[in-house]
Amino acid sequence: MNKPLVLVVEDDAPVRNLITTTLRAHDYRFLSASSGDGAILETSSHNPEIVLLDLGLPDMDGVEVIKKIRTWSNLPIIVISARSEDTDKIDALDAGADDYLTKPFSVEELLARLRVTQRRLAVMQGETLASNAMFTNGNLSIDYAAGCAYLNKEELHLTPIEYKLLVLLAKNVGKVLTHRFITQRVWGSSWDNDVASLRVFMATLRKKLEKDTNAPQYIQTHIGVGYRMMKVE
Template structure:
């Protein structure tokens, strides 16, 4: 698989230079933008595979950039931000971000996230073989062949990471999957930030699968251990 084209959106010149130098050293193709409006123009004109997006931009908030891009594209968006509160992460993920990396970050972690994202791109384009093309569990239906998810026959919009998490859990229904196992499968390795991000992604996935009281509880939390997909009658 050819290395993807990456759009770097960062108004802080030293941070932007660090990221672009890292990409260049590792032979990634990239374009850059220093504002939200410029980012939207670059995204629409270059059609990148991945966007590395800072939220604190000088003209418009990064969340608005995510929402604008999501109105016409499903390209992968990785937020890189100093905002570390779960509420900030949830807002960005709800807007359509696929991943969230908190500043300060190491070059090694950024490269690991990009490697994992390349695997997700391959997964999205080629799919993963499944023992059965469709998983049905109570009111939940996962069609692996089409990449679609339904609850009560209504299709859900999941981000690529949410979908991959659901596939991982559903293919191991009834089994407790540890935090380390899940983060290694999703991000390629287990960082402390990955475990924190996992909690946020699980919260947003649950919100979509279990939108209110009385709904089937598909995902069970094993505190300090991991998560399990519950089997429904």
């Protein structure tokens, strides 16, 4: 398994050196940053595959860094922080972090978390390769490779958000997806305004997809819970 490129975001030089030395000793490629702005710049410029992120940065809180990265990327983010309260962990995870490691930590535990994340990346990449095909449900079809959707063989003119919503539902046919699950996947967060936005985008998507929005064929609303794509014979 090829080792991923890791971005280390840590303003404490001794801790940063410990992490980067560990990564080097185990053949990981890595970048480093000591501030929130630096983390965002390195992430957008070099596309690391995993981020190791401290929360106590000099220019902004690490949770804000997570939120900003989540506006354009779903790359794995492992928080490494001295904050050990449950509320701190929940805030980071709700913002979009994938894992949380509390300082002080052992090198062995850090490497174990990285291995778990690597396996998760491998699964995600396998799913991406497997998704390069056509999805068909009734008269609806999605060409994942081309990024296009069709209804009755006519292309649907969807916004990027509408397309992401449609693909998420299509990949979970028959399953009720909660508002929180959908907003986390589409926007990277689950604030109340994201749920409000979800309802707006879902309404516009339905207008393009359903002949009669009062008797939907494809997308079913579960009031107060979420949405489900129904299997159409």
